[in-house]
Amino acid sequence: MAVKIQIPTPLRPHAGNLASVEVIAITVGEALGELCKLHPAMEQRLFDNGQLRRFVNIFINDEDMRYLENLATPVKDGDEVAIIPAVAGG
């Protein structure tokens, strides 16, 4: 499935200065894994020992993946995955 991953502006230098990266995947976790293969500098920023970092939120078509199936959430063609820093609000 072709999925578009939106890169938060401050992290674009670590993703070839791209606003979004298109990958082929069947789950959110796979999509992020593909992103990290294409842009290895993203790996350490998103993951810590294989776990998504505490202050990283992932949204699939504006829905928080924690309310779906986390990294196992299936994705379909045309889905948009957004990486959003959790340190906001309040």
Place this chain on the structure above:
Amino acid sequence: MSFLSRVAEGLGPSKPQQPVEAFTRNDAGATSYPGLPGEIRSVVLTVCPFFISKLKYPPLEKTTNFIAGYCPAYMEERQVSSSFVKGMKCRLCGKLYPVTPVNFCQDDFGPLEIDYDYEGLKGVLTKEKLEARTFNMWRYQELLPIDGEPTVGLHVGGTPLIRADRLAKEIGVKNLWIKNDAVNFPTLSFKDRVVAVALSKAHEFGLKTVGCASTGNLANSVAANAAAAGMQSYIFIPSDLERAKVMGTSVYGANVIKVRGTYDEVNRLCTQVAFKYGWGFVNINLRPFYAEGSKSMGFEIAEQLGWRTPQHVVSPMAGGALVGKVSKAFQELYKIDLLKQEPSTKFYGAQATGCNPISGAVKNGWESHRPVRKPNTICKSLAIGDPADGYFAAKLIRESGGWAEDVTDDEIREGMLLLAKTEGVFAETAGGVTVATARKLVEQGRIPKNEEIVLLITGNGLKTQDSLATQLGEPVTIGTSLDEFVATMENTQEPVLA
């Protein structure tokens, strides 16, 4: 090669003024001082001598793209910190950053926090100096992250600390105080403190447009303070907010956007808007500065108690930052020798049962909160299901020896009425949460009955009147004759005072 000149400027009457040597920096980053990106050629840096000694902060050019992408307006023209601020530090990995409108670490997404030169402040910020200043939040200016004099919210803070003996009797304690930010200026909530700092900092950064994601009180404050400062504001709120809070935002001419979604969804949208437009969102890219404003509540409490800290503080929790910042305030006063005894205050968090991610974490022994997808409570100002500081708030509460609780909507209403009828303080629903939680914690034996307690009242009841509509009923209506009044008195067990 770009050369930067540094000019020693007046740092205000309370700050040291010492000559500093001019220095240059080359593009190879010969120094690790937080400098400016190479492409900016003419900028005045205003620097305090303490800041100069702290050469461990990375050069700004290393984070240029990071910052420019987030907040392009900032890159056009601004100063570098001249206060006792050393820089910003990631709360997770400790990575150091120069002062910029960025809220998270580019390595691990951890929150950035302001780092001060406490050694430099010792003996500089004295009780005598503080007490000679006007009683508002800016009397603690050296411990707030702005460079020069504040430009927004000049009259914020200085709210009463009320001895609450009648309420104390009702909840069964002996020594109770209320820090009453329900009368904060200009918009009747503690949010005026954080907004005053955030917008003063936005002004220093050269940001002309500001905004926020809000559950109401912040919306009021950003709109009002931005109006007074001549800034354009964009206020994003959940579409189900109380009418008074919506009107209390629109009246200031703000661009108000109601979003069909929860606060957390509004917040996510605002983060994306901040990335796209580069505005100064007070609780997103300006959040490290914004959150520091809450410390002033703690500074004032300690000073009002005679330069000491209470044994217990009960705080409402939404995003979870307030409780941590009051604690930080106490610790900072001790670090700079304004408190004789090291603070050992126990902190207690108060939430609504309909949205209790942090109290849930504390009570269940979870390391961090588990988000509440659809908050359901009359206390909309605390209805944040995924609090940014949830992890830190739960950690602080546990480590301080405190606890957290949550209360039902009925208990919230009872708390509001109890506070109003015993102390004459009409607090919003969050105040009801705090009072009801305090009472519950006393009943549970979590808070000792004979020790000193401060309740943080953070917003005004005039904004959430609908929550009490069914409790109060209509006043008796009579004609203009004395006979009618006498008849009413005879039919009423207690005098009716509308």
